[in-house]
Amino acid sequence: MAKNLTTRDKDYSRWYNDLVVQADLADNSGVRGCMVIKPHGYAIWEKIQAELDFRFKETGHVNAYFPLFIPKSYFSKEAAHVDGFAKECAVVTHYRLKNNPDGPGVIVDEDAKLEEELIVRPTSETIIWDSYRNWVQSYRDLPILVNQWANVVRWEMRTRLFLRTTEFLWQEGHTAHATEAEAVAEAVQMLHVYGDFVEEYMAIPVIRGVKSDNERFAGALETYCIEALMQDGKALQAGTSHFLGQNFAKAFDVKFQDKDGEVKHVWATSWGVSTRLMGALIMTHSDDHGLVLPPKLAPIQVVIVPIYRGEEELQAIDEVANALVADFKKMGIRVKYDHRDTYKPGWKFNEYELKGVPIRIAIGPKDLEKGTVEIARRDTLTKSYLPMEGLASEVSSMLDVIQVELFERAKAHRDANIHFVTTWEEFTAALDRGGFVSAHWDGSPETEDQIKDKTKATIRCIPLDNPLEEGQCILTGKPSTQRVLFARAY
């Protein structure tokens, strides 16, 4: 077991923090609530970015970039949007510092006050829609299918590495369409792009659904989401896709002349995932030994560690290992041969376990004699011996197996933790056990609020294709037509 990693049993949230820091993913910085994403963490984020970016482009989107700063006046144009974000915005009020005349250091130059304050974007709808007004005149200019990779700032009271940080990295897609149907289809399409990516690539099973009124994005008519279940039984929203109706088009006066000659407001969507996905990744697969990475996401998929004493042994192993590395690379396997003499084998084993490398291969003198290697799976912590002959294809298929099994394991855990309840007692008991709780709800925001007050649980989503079923609201006993998923969430 890793030296200083708190076990999950003992304190799950401390385990999470320890893991993020010790696996060298990220660190707290000198700025409250802001993190330094370290090379290993950033490499994983880059894998996420690369695959998502590919999938966005496959579905016809292009990238662009909009300013970090948003004039305060833009922000107030869409009322619901203001309500949603006003309380967590960083505001730029001055543009200059000067030497402190009364002592050391620098102070804000009060003469350099901005006429209009600038908001550091918490999300970019307003600045983007202000631009779109100038991009669109005719139905021929539509649709606009733009994505941006950016950082945003939300001044949260309580932060946690990756899960909720003051500044975070994300992508935000903002699209404009001629018709309502097309915009809704876009929002749904992107929900599935997210869902497919997270399941296929990150091996995290998700439930796709829509948000209730209370949980809907500020300014949206419908919020689609993917919800994942973490090991400790808490839910995590892993991605959202919003159908924004014409709210932003009206607020920013984005109109076009349609085929029929009429001037109409455009229909909008926005959708995003963030570095929070890193948190989902950690809390879905990892264990008391450290990070567990799905092979498709692992910057290093296979590490080879030599075991030797003396130069001659190392040289003999080098020869074999370098040949294996060449084989692996030919098959597209991301491999690292770690023959640093400055660290010992046992230290390296622990290090790569902590960092989540899916497969570790050890080669020592005994292996050279027998023509074998020791091969260890990070996910199951099992070891076996394989002949060097044909190793690359064995490793390649083992990586595939690991990818599949990680997903299956997570899905089994998720499915085993969806509880169907009919009474309030069952409901609260199920929430305390953790997991999703499927229960009837009368459909009113007030009831949802009351349930939240009493239990800290919220409606995570109403699953897509949710079967209709007669029932009674878990709290009020009023008639209900379907079950919805409740959970305590991150």
Add this chain to the structure above:
RNA sequence: CGGGAUGUAGCUCAGGUGGUAGAGUACACGUCUGGGGGGCGUGUGGUCGCACGUUCGAAUCGUGUCAUCCCGACCA
């Protein structure tokens, strides 16, 4: 913004009743090592958050201040 706590070595922390700085770990060097974070030895490293006060003398006592953390409030 309420309630509680903490600031001492890169990190985690110890330093009753005042007397000039310690441990573990990390790091550096040497050595024995090497199939799961190895042993032994030597060493580097600190304006004790900051300011003022009490005192011959303050990490220690007092006042103020700043910062951070926890609980709550808050959080799409």
